[in-house]
Amino acid sequence: MRQLLPYLGIAFLLLTVSILWARQIFLSNKSKIEVQVPRKREAAGGSTASLGDLGERIFGLEDWDFVSHNAPSEIQKMFLHERTVLAISWLRRTRTTISLVMRAHLVAAGQAKDLHPVTELKLALSYLVFLILCNVLIGCIWLQGPIRTRKIVGQTLRTVTWLQGAFEVLMARVDPANCKRLRTSFDHRAVRS
Amino acid sequence: MFTQILWWLGIALEVLILVRSVKGNLCQKYPAFYLYLGVLLLIEVLRFSVYVFKPQFYGPFYWYTEFLATTIAYAVILEIYRQALTNSPGVARIARPLLWGVLGAVILKATLSAVNQLIWSPATTQAELERDLYTVQALLLAGIIALVAYYAVAASTNLKGIIFGYSTYVYASVISLAFGSLPGYGPRPGWRLVQPIAYLVALLIWSCTLWSYSPNLAAETESKIDRDYKLIAQQTRRALLKARSFLKMGGEL
Numbered sequence: 001m002r003q004l005l006p007y008l009g010i011a012f013l014l015l016t017v018s019i020l021w022a023r024q025i026f027l028s029n030k031s032k033i034e035v036q037v038p039r040k041r042e043a044a045g046g047s048t049a050s051l052g053d054l055g056e057r058i059f060g061l062e063d064w065d066f067v068s069h070n071a072p073s074e075i076q077k078m079f080l081h082e083r084t085v086l087a088i089s090w091l092r093r094t095r096t097t098i099s100l101v102m103r104a105h106l107v108a109a110g111q112a113k114d115l116h117p118v119t120e121l122k123l124a125l126s127y128l129v130f131l132i133l134c135n136v137l138i139g140c141i142w143l144q145g146p147i148r149t150r151k152i153v154g155q156t157l158r159t160v161t162w163l164q165g166a167f168e169v170l171m172a173r174v175d176p177a178n179c180k181r182l183r184t185s186f187d188h189r190a191v192r193s
Numbered sequence: 194m195f196t197q198i199l200w201w202l203g204i205a206l207e208v209l210i211l212v213r214s215v216k217g218n219l220c221q222k223y224p225a226f227y228l229y230l231g232v233l234l235l236i237e238v239l240r241f242s243v244y245v246f247k248p249q250f251y252g253p254f255y256w257y258t259e260f261l262a263t264t265i266a267y268a269v270i271l272e273i274y275r276q277a278l279t280n281s282p283g284v285a286r287i288a289r290p291l292l293w294g295v296l297g298a299v300i301l302k303a304t305l306s307a308v309n310q311l312i313w314s315p316a317t318t319q320a321e322l323e324r325d326l327y328t329v330q331a332l333l334l335a336g337i338i339a340l341v342a343y344y345a346v347a348a349s350t351n352l353k354g355i356i357f358g359y360s361t362y363v364y365a366s367v368i369s370l371a372f373g374s375l376p377g378y379g380p381r382p383g384w385r386l387v388q389p390i391a392y393l394v395a396l397l398i399w400s401c402t403l404w405s406y407s408p409n410l411a412a413e414t415e416s417k418i419d420r421d422y423k424l425i426a427q428q429t430r431r432a433l434l435k436a437r438s439f440l441k442m443g444g445e446l
Contacts, residue, residue, distance in 0.1 A: 007371035010328050011364050014335040018360045021342040025353065028345075097436050103345075104429040110344045115283040117290055124343070 058087050064147050080145050087146035088138050095134045102127050126162060199389045200241065206396040207234040210403055217405045219351065225272035226355055230399075232265050256319040263326045269359050270333050276352050277341050280409065284344045288337065295332050324370035331363050349409040354402020358395035365391030 057063070067079045105123075109115055133156045140149045207230060214220040220227040236258045243254045274292070278285040338356065341348065348356070369387035 001375070004371045004375070007324065007328055007367055010331050010335070011367040011371075014331045014338075014360055014364050014367075017335050017338045017342065018357065018364075021338050022357070024342050024345070094436070097432050101429055101432045101436060104432065106344050108429075109283045110281040110346055112283040113286070115286050117287045120287055 054090065058083065058090050059146055059150050059153050061147070061150070080147065083146050084141055087141050091134060091138050091141070095131070098127075098130060196386070196389070199386070199393060200237070203389065203393055203396060204234065204237050204241075206393070206400055207237065210396065210399050213400075213404055219403055219406050222406060223272055223276065223351065223355065223403075225268040225275075229265055229268045229272075233262055236262055259323060260319065263323050266326075266330060269355070270330055270337075273334070273352070273356055273359070274337055276409070277337060277346055277348055277356075281344065281346050284340055284346055287344075288340050291336050291340070292333055295336055296329070299329050299332070320370055321374050324367065324374055327363055327366040327370060331367050334360055334363060347409065350402050350407040352409065354398055358398035358402070361398065362388075362391050362395040365394075 063083075064079070067076055071079070109120070137149070137152060137156050140152060146153070211220075211227065211230060211234065214223075214227050240251070240255060240258060244251050274288065278288055334356075338360070340346070341356075366388055369384055369391075373384045
């Protein structure tokens, strides 16, 4: 019976990818709508700086220091609960943003002629790592709250910086003009890796 | 009796698909696939003739023609590869080393197994050889489907039908031949029916999806790509800037 395992494994692999592809085909219309979501959000007046500040505020210690020193325990509990919900929501939003970048890259990569398989593999793996980390982080925050997991959040976001670097390399190959503009508009010193 | 019904239904559906392909000019769009289907129809008719007129030769004739059918099935894989990735040069560039890698690994494994065995024996029985050939096809198909899904390559209804139909058949063949090669499973009549039933399901999928020609959406995407590319690039740039603003905070934590 053990000699059957490779055959059953390969058959299962084929079945899995077929099901995933079928699922993707059925959800393709929904995906098209999702791609337009950030544009709508930006049009509504949200700025990149405010989003960054929001994250900083959520995971920052200032509010917690104030509440823990000046408010009763019930208010502290309420604060931690609300901050947990907010942190999870913020992380989900970050994950959506990166997924959007990845999706846009994949659409462009399919048409690019000078694609490098190794870089693509690296990018796919780093994206997978990012998704796993993001989900683990959401789980940690859900269990422990955003204050205790503050250091892990910082660590995870530094990993995302690595992913960002891979994106930049690929963007330089797919669209050098846009990448150049992208580099000039981003202050690298702001991220300490 | 049930086997006879499956046989006749299979032949009828093959004829229907081939007739529709001629009427709808589909055979010019997917030549390798229809060549495969034509050869299968010919084999089925020949098998039936041998079964009726020379039943004593049916056993060996079945295995020789089955080997031919399994080998020519690689034309379907080639057709899928060609049709799915023609309009996506980037994905094709990724697919080539991946698929050659799969083939190379299989050849290497077969060679190593042969070296370890004192007597060269690619497969103990015809069924095992067929199982191995279908397993390689399953690997190649899984690779192509994974790439098509990952890069969201647009595919026409015809191509989706070919892929899903053939995947169903390959999946069922690998499972049934794997279990069928076990001692004790082979003589059970139930295992012999899995493959014809799966083939009938594949034929039904092909009958529905290959009824008329549907253009490949990839061609349309390619013509629109120049127009849409600026939009995508702008969107990507905006998303990257947002992500970076998040990272700015991450660096400070």
